[in-house]
Amino acid sequence: MVLHEVSEDFPLISKVNYLSTASIGLIPIPVIETVKGFIYELAQEGTLFLNEDREYRIYDDLRREGAKLLGCDEEDIAVFNSVTEALNCIAWSLELKEGKIISTDIEFPTVTYPWLRIARKENIKVKFVNAKNWYIPPDDLLNEIDENTKVVVLSHVEYLTGQRHDIKRIVKRAHEVNALVIVDGVQAAGYIPLNVKELNVDVYITGSYKWLVAPFGAAIAYISKDLYSRLEPVFVGWRSKEYMWDLNPLELSYSSTARKFEYSTSSYSVKIGLAESIKYLRRIGIEKIYEHNMKLTDIAVEELNSIKYVNLVTPLNMDERGSIVTFWVERIDPFKIVNKLRHLNRPIELTIRRNMIRISPHIYNTEEDILHFVDSLRRFVYGGF
Numbered sequence: 001m002v003l004h005e006v007s008e009d010f011p012l013i014s015k016v017n018y019l020s021t022a023s024i025g026l027i028p029i030p031v032i033e034t035v036k037g038f039i040y041e042l043a044q045e046g047t048l049f050l051n052e053d054r055e056y057r058i059y060d061d062l063r064r065e066g067a068k069l070l071g072c073d074e075e076d077i078a079v080f081n082s083v084t085e086a087l088n089c090i091a092w093s094l095e096l097k098e099g100k101i102i103s104t105d106i107e108f109p110t111v112t113y114p115w116l117r118i119a120r121k122e123n124i125k126v127k128f129v130n131a132k133n134w135y136i137p138p139d140d141l142l143n144e145i146d147e148n149t150k151v152v153v154l155s156h157v158e159y160l161t162g163q164r165h166d167i168k169r170i171v172k173r174a175h176e177v178n179a180l181v182i183v184d185g186v187q188a189a190g191y192i193p194l195n196v197k198e199l200n201v202d203v204y205i206t207g208s209y210k211w212l213v214a215p216f217g218a219a220i221a222y223i224s225k226d227l228y229s230r231l232e233p234v235f236v237g238w239r240s241k242e243y244m245w246d247l248n249p250l251e252l253s254y255s256s257t258a259r260k261f262e263y264s265t266s267s268y269s270v271k272i273g274l275a276e277s278i279k280y281l282r283r284i285g286i287e288k289i290y291e292h293n294m295k296l297t298d299i300a301v302e303e304l305n306s307i308k309y310v311n312l313v314t315p316l317n318m319d320e321r322g323s324i325v326t327f328w329v330e331r332i333d334p335f336k337i338v339n340k341l342r343h344l345n346r347p348i349e350l351t352i353r354r355n356m357i358r359i360s361p362h363i364y365n366t367e368e369d370i371l372h373f374v375d376s377l378r379r380f381v382y383g384g385f
């Protein structure tokens with residue numbers, strides 16, 4: 001299957017076999033136009049364009065689209081500038097004093113650092129479940145959850161290996177001991193159909209510039225009503241209030257919704273861009289994108305498995321992976337491979353993470369892209385060029 005309808009929106013793909021969305025997604029032209037249009041009008045017209053009411057409502061469209069993407073109410077969405085910012089803001093607001101935080105030893109650093117930082121100050125321990133050959137055995141994680149556990153924090157899909165965790169199962173066990181589950185969904189949202197209510201997670205965060213095909217500088221977090229209603233934000237500012245334009249400096253109160261975590265002006269154009277890109281993806285259909293991406297990764301897994309010296313670290317089972325496939329090749333420096341493939345007539349753009357090669361196809365890729373990549377790799381590994 002080729003997603004014909006999008007190819008014109010991504011001019012690069014006629015020249016380059018781009019397989020690096022888990023690093024940075026390409027942005028479709030309609031989204032670029034929306035962001036540019038906002039910046040241009042604001043620059044030219046100031047408050048004539050961005051009047052007070054419009055500025056007050058500036059994130060409404062993003063919250064609405066975010067809620068549709070994640071399967072929750074608009075009021076459960078808070079807008080941030082990055083996944084890292086969202087996670088830090090939420091982590092500190094929990095005001096943990098003691099107990100255990102569970103994550104894994106192959107996580108993206110953003111997921112673990114806030115807790116390591118809090119652990120320097122408070123009596124909390126961060127327990128890392130160990131990967132075995134780059135795989136986190138689900139039962140090892142579940143067995144680690146006990147009465148002392150306060151938070152389980154992990155990616156829905158691992159940035160490095162593409163392993164997809166069974167969030168529902170983790171939540172079920174965590175809630176038995178009143179522990180929270182906080183999920184970094186930046187490598188999942190945009191191609192995996194999501195319903196945070198069904199997953200029953202406490203927090204689900206995702207960001208703009210990968211699978212959601214928007215610029216840097218925007219993230220959204222679902223925070224359950226039960227949780228945000230009892231948290232006090234750590235960062236506060238004029239936008240923290242129910243109605244920011246009352247501008248009363250003497251009294252600090254918060255919005256009654258998750259937007260209490262929003263505190264300042266920001267790069268509004270990118271927030272508008274993210275709302276537009278979510279609309280763009282939802283017009284194609286997240287289910288359809290999921291089928292497309294999983295079919296491409298399926299081909300990649302099967303073909304890579306047939307190349308001697310290539311070792312996959314991504315789980316083979318479809319339910320346990322996302323649109324990321326990672327491998328290493330015996331006796332060959334990954335930088336050599338990536339450089340070689342980057343200089344073909346049709347260059348292939350790949351990512352190296354922790355000395356392994358990662359591919360991450362999205363809506364703008366085709367089966368031909370995957371076959372072009374595996375055939376080129378095969379030729380290189382077997383000494384063909």
Ligand SMILES: Cc1ncc(COP(=O)(O)O)c(C=O)c1O
Nearest residue numbers: 082083084108110155159186207
């Ligand atoms: C799992 C994961 N979380 C967070 C980030 C970074 O998010 P941000 O740049 O929005 O802070 C990345 C970036 O690669 C990632 O892979």
